Amino acid sequence: MIEPTTDKMLWMYEQMLIIREFEETMVNIYLEGKLPPEIQEGLAFDIGSGPVPGEMHLAAGQEPVAVGTCAHLKKDDTITGTHRPHHFAIAKGVSINALAAEIFGKVTGLGRGKGGHMHLFDVENKFGCSGIIGAGMPQACGAALAAKKKGKDWVTVTFFGEGAANQGSFHESLNLAALWNLPVIFICEDNSYAISVTKDESTAIANNADRAAGYGMPGVSVDNNDALEVFSVVGEAVSRARAGEGPSLIECKTDRYLGHFQGDAEAYRPEGEVEKLRENDPIDLLRDHLVASDAMSDDNEKEIKDRASATVKAAYEFARASDYPDTSEVAQHVFV
Amino acid sequence: MGNENNRELTMAAAISEGMAQEMERDENVFVMGEDVAKYGGIFGATGGLLDRFGADRVMDTPISETAFIGAATGAAAEGMRPVVELMFVDFFGVCMDQIYNHMAKNIYMSGGNVKLPVVLTTAIGGGYNDAAQHSQCLYGLFAHVPGLKIVVPSNAYDAKGMMIEAIRDDNPVMYFFHKGIMGLLWMAYFTGSTTHVPEESYTVPFGKAKVVREGNDITLVTLSQMVHKSMQAAETLESDGISVEVIDLRTLVPLDKDTILNSVAKTNRLCVADEDYLSFGLSGEIVAIVAENLDSIDLTCPVKRLAVKDMPIPYSPPLENAAIPQSSDIENTIRGMMA
Structure with a gap:
């Protein structure tokens, strides 16, 4: 078991608080302007209205995967992510202000408002994501291939959901990464649901980690949504990748507290499921560990929580206060 | 090699020479794809590269197009300059998402922060009875998607210069080579595609069509192998006193509208000869551009389009010849327009 230092643990705790508050604040922001009577008569909800229009996929509950992984990453390591990208974007060090501004479609956003919440690109922090299921894995192979060709010890992490493990891109990429001994860590965030389809309705085996054997790479399953456990397992995979020992597949069983997207009626969820999941909240789990091991005093805790709240608040204020891009930009950036 | 000044190369050799010179110049350039290394590319576009640059820079891939494209x-997003080959354009169905949702869009969605210097090469075209899944052109389909530069050379000189230009471009470039002009020893080809190719490195800029034959009576807009069929037709027509101006588009994105419009303004007649499908494609686009400029252009007869008339490419030789426009079709069409 690889243990984080106290500083690293405190960092993970604070990042989880920031992510949770960022996501849960967005729940309400997202609803602004989308409900009657402000919208077309007869509608209960209008996805295209309000300051944050379009789809919104939030990751509250999945924080341990992001922080347990990103705790091992350096600026030069690459992430390719999914349509649910805020948690690992924040943990990777992407500017939370530019992230929030992009979600608001503002010119100060990561993509000057051209990408939106599923398409975030930060060249400096080597972060990218895609709205297409399973699409990040091939590109992760390419990033890792580039690192190898450049003779660097950079690693690439690619996140994907358990639904994406049934895409051809998953299988093609695992084979390619193993064949070429690429420094890729494949991290499957198994939140049990591909929108409404449960894993046992979609997947022939219980653990996607077992599929690693078919490609000759290690596969490990982390079953408890515990940031420390994720930290330990990912740490080993990152060390292997940096040492030139090739790719790994890690499956993290985690929990999606909110709908697939906001506005999802979640009729597919058993009653009371989320309340039950929240009883074992991973942020509380890490907090209790920090307190029990005397790594965090009450004063420390308050200071961290206040700082996290202020960070999120400032990000959303920045986003709201920023300008929309001028429409003259619409034809720019098709090519560089 | 004989007289250096007259050195001629096949289009296949010119393409691989362009790649090789860029690989010499920039260590970030590498080549990968199906059968590009030991085999040298099924259509010869990467011939000789493995021996010269080794397996780290010339990589055979598994048949996993989604993964390697x-x-x-x-890799391009990380500063490498990959040249990646997919054997036939017809195979893009298995990996289209990586092309049109990612390669084509990531620059735009990043607000111009991401650069993607990738060249995607592929073989196009029929004429050798390979039937519906190995004979298409499809460049119009990719030209329709914003964010991809579309390059379609017709001869060895252009092929080398445009390959070097493509590799140096920070944007994704799709590079389409027609099998029937590569100069392969195992497939009949239009020998006009084998041309003088300077040994030194040079570029052919994108967005500049070439008037390959000047004429006064009619403008014939074409590209790729169809340039050679068009030239045959133009020569025959010349002996009958019809003067055809033949324009080789060379790139679809960017498209050189000015050369087309200037020519049609001079000749007052337009014919488009294309090997892609007829409807909703390249030929319609060229005609639309002219139609949008009828305030400054007079047409003395309706425009004509020659293309594959909206059927899959058939196998049987007489059927394939009927489906794909031939020199005689161009000739007859133009005679009709001049009547």
């Missing part, structure tokens, strides 16, 4: 995008 996506990997090319990922």
Whole structure:
């Protein structure tokens, strides 16, 4: 078991608080302007209205995967992510202000408002994501291939959901990464649901980690949504990748507290499921560990929580206060 | 090699020479794809590269197009300059998402922060009875998607210069080579595609069509192998006193509208000869551009389009010849327009 230092643990705790508050604040922001009577008569909800229009996929509950992984990453390591990208974007060090501004479609956003919440690109922090299921894995192979060709010890992490493990891109990429001994860590965030389809309705085996054997790479399953456990397992995979020992597949069983997207009626969820999941909240789990091991005093805790709240608040204020891009930009950036 | 000044190369050799010179110049350039290394590319576009640059820079891939074309995008985003080959354009169905949703869009969605210097090469075209899944052109389909530069050379000189230009471009470039002009020893080809190719490195800029034959009576807009069929037709027509101006588009994105419009303004007649499908494609686009400029252009007869008339490419030789426009079709069409 690889243990984080106290500083690293405190960092993970604070990042989880920031992510949770960022996501849960967005729940309400997202609803602004989308409900009657402000919208077309007869509608209960209008996805295209309000300051944050379009789809919104939030990751509250999945924080341990992001922080347990990103705790091992350096600026030069690459992430390719999914349509649910805020948690690992924040943990990777992407500017939370530019992230929030992009979600608001503002010119100060990561993509000057051209990408939106599923398409975030930060060249400096080597972060990218895609709205297409399973699409990040091939590109992760390419990033890792580039690192190898450049003779660097950079690693690439690619996140994907358990639904994406049934895409051809998953299988093609695992084979390619193993064949070429690429420094890729494949991290499957198994939140049990591909929108409404449960894993046992979609997947022939219980653990996607077992599929690693078919490609000759290690596969490990982390079953408890515990940031420390994720930290330990990912740490080993990152060390292997940096040492030139090739790719790994890690499956993290985690929990999606909110709908697939906001506005999802979640009729597919058993009653009371989320309340039950929240009883074992991973942020509380890490907090209790920090307190029990005397790594965090009450004063420390308050200071961290206040700082996290202020960070999120400032990000959303920045986003709201920023300008929309001028429409003259619409034809720019098709090519560089 | 004989007299250096007259050195001629096949288009295949010119393409691989362009790649080789860029690989010499920039260590970030590498080549990958199916059968590009030991085999040298099924159509010869990467011939000789493995021996010269080794397996680290000339990489055979598994038959996993989503993985390796996506990997090319990922490597390009990290500053490499991959040249990636997919054997036939017809195979893009298995990996289209990585091309049109990622390679084509990531620059735009990043607000111009991401650069993607990737060249995607592929073989196009029929004429050798390979039937519906190995004979298409499809460049119009990719030209329709914003964010991809579309390059379609017709001869060895252009092919080398445009390959070097493509590799140096920070944007994704799709490079389409027609099998029937590569100069292969195992497939009949239009010998006009084998041309003088300077040994030194040079570029052919994108967005500049070439008037390959000047004429006064009619403008014939074409590209790729169809340039050679058009030239045959133009020569025959010349002996009958019809003067055809033949324009080789060379690139679809960017498209050189000015050369087309200037020519049609001079000749007052337009015919488009294309090997892609007829409807909703390249030929319609060229005609639309002229139609949008009828305030400054007079047409003395209706425009005509020659293309594959909206059927899959058939196998049987007489059927394939009927489906794909031939020199005689161009000739007859133009005679009709001049009547």
